[in-house]
Amino acid sequence: MLLPSLLLLPLSAVAAPTLQQTPFAITGSPIPGVNWDAFSNHTLIPLNDGNFVPSPAFGVGSVWKGQNVTELVLSALQSGYRHLDNSPFYGNEQFVGDAVRASGIPRENLYITTKFDHFNDDDVEVEFQKSLDKLGVAYIDLLLIHFPFVAAHDPAGVWASFESLHSRNLVRSIGVSNYDVKSLKALLALPDRTVTPVINQIKYHPYVQLQQGAVIELADEEGIRTAAYSTLTPLTSETGGAVDKVLTKIGEEEGITEGQVILDWVKSQGIAVVTTSGNPDHQREQLAVFGKDFPSLSKAEVKELEKAGQKHELKKGKPDH
Numbered sequence: 001m002l003l004p005s006l007l008l009l010p011l012s013a014v015a016a017p018t019l020q021q022t023p024f025a026i027t028g029s030p031i032p033g034v035n036w037d038a039f040s041n042h043t044l045i046p047l048n049d050g051n052f053v054p055s056p057a058f059g060v061g062s063v064w065k066g067q068n069v070t071e072l073v074l075s076a077l078q079s080g081y082r083h084l085d086n087s088p089f090y091g092n093e094q095f096v097g098d099a100v101r102a103s104g105i106p107r108e109n110l111y112i113t114t115k116f117d118h119f120n121d122d123d124v125e126v127e128f129q130k131s132l133d134k135l136g137v138a139y140i141d142l143l144l145i146h147f148p149f150v151a152a153h154d155p156a157g158v159w160a161s162f163e164s165l166h167s168r169n170l171v172r173s174i175g176v177s178n179y180d181v182k183s184l185k186a187l188l189a190l191p192d193r194t195v196t197p198v199i200n201q202i203k204y205h206p207y208v209q210l211q212q213g214a215v216i217e218l219a220d221e222e223g224i225r226t227a228a229y230s231t232l233t234p235l236t237s238e239t240g241g242a243v244d245k246v247l248t249k250i251g252e253e254e255g256i257t258e259g260q261v262i263l264d265w266v267k268s269q270g271i272a273v274v275t276t277s278g279n280p281d282h283q284r285e286q287l288a289v290f291g292k293d294f295p296s297l298s299k300a301e302v303k304e305l306e307k308a309g310q311k312h313e314l315k316k317g318k319p320d321h
């Protein structure tokens with residue numbers, strides 16, 4: 001059973017100074033509020049459960065899977081990131097926990113996302129407990145089902161477990177990731193569902209607009225926010241495409257970098273961003289897009305990038321639903 005073991009969490013695992021003064025929330029006392037002032041260099045996106053998600057998030061997946069990311073996360077926190085995107089599958093939650101502890105940043109000044117992976121066939125409660133232990137925190141701000149297939153053994157049971165963690169105030173908000181139209185509709189149609197996911201975290205960049213359009217539209221209709229990962233793909237694994245010239249042109253006109261052009265393009269659509277970088281200059285550049293003084297793209301520039309991305313996508317024979 002999970003409940004007694006949660007009560008026995010060592011103080012070192014609960015970590016953040018302010019949380020140590022707060023009774024652990026297992027009996028239903030509210031999760032401590034987020035100190036939104038600490039997120040002034042992020043964009044706060046309202047969610048359907050009354051909470052917010054700070055954008056951008058700093059991710060420790062992709063190139064960082066299985067690595068000791070303690071120094072990396074400390075550098076991201078030093079650059080000003082306050083939202084950390086994790087998953088058991090990334091195999092580095094304990095290193096993120098080390099960084100959070102070493103940073104001395106109070107827990108309520110951080111927003112922590114992790115995911116359910118059904119890793120080693122662990123059920124939701126067991127895997128969630130392991131994430132809490134490794135990250136060294138008493139609650140998670142946002143918990144996502146990482147892929148539809150990790151819940152395929154029991155979609156209703158997995159979502160019910162998410163709702164249970166949510167109702168016990170162990171998780172501030174619950175959502176999904178990599179859901180397409182079919183899997184999102186199936187989740188929304190669960191007969192005993194009482195909570196709507198707040199977010200669907202999906203791959204999104206200028207070259208996948210058409211293939212992701214339908215699920216983003218469905219999410220919008222249902223009040224579910226979209227969060228985008230791999231947004232910088234035109235600069236990393238898909239260089240040489242139709243948006244390159246547009247990125248350079250807009251970047252020069254606005255006096256911003258090509259990476260910032262893409263991030264602002266995603267931001268302009270009301271989509272949250274999950275990105276990453278091992279380069280502190282890139283980290284600060286990324287965050288600057290979400291600060292108050294950033295010169296946002298004009299509507300014409302947003303449209304220009306949209307069109308260039310769609311052209312390339314069609315040329316490659318996509319979309320592939």
Ligand SMILES: NC(=O)c1ccc[n+]([C@@H]2O[C@H](COP(=O)([O-])OP(=O)(O)OC[C@H]3O[C@@H](n4cnc5c(N)ncnc54)[C@H](OP(=O)(O)O)[C@@H]3O)[C@@H](O)[C@H]2O)c1
Pocket residue numbers: 058059060061062063085086146177178201202229230231232233235236257258259260274275276277278279282285
């Ligand atoms: N839910 C899911 O299934 C899922 C899947 C994939 C990823 N994610 C999450 O999203 C996070 C980001 O994913 P991603 O790595 O695919 O995203 P990304 O944001 O598209 O790419 C990040 C890469 O872009 C490079 N970069 C940053 N700024 C740049 C610039 N100005 N010019 C050129 N390159 C630049 C970085 O390299 P440098 O270090 O050199 O800056 C970094 O390796 C992951 O860590 C993970 O947390 C989630």
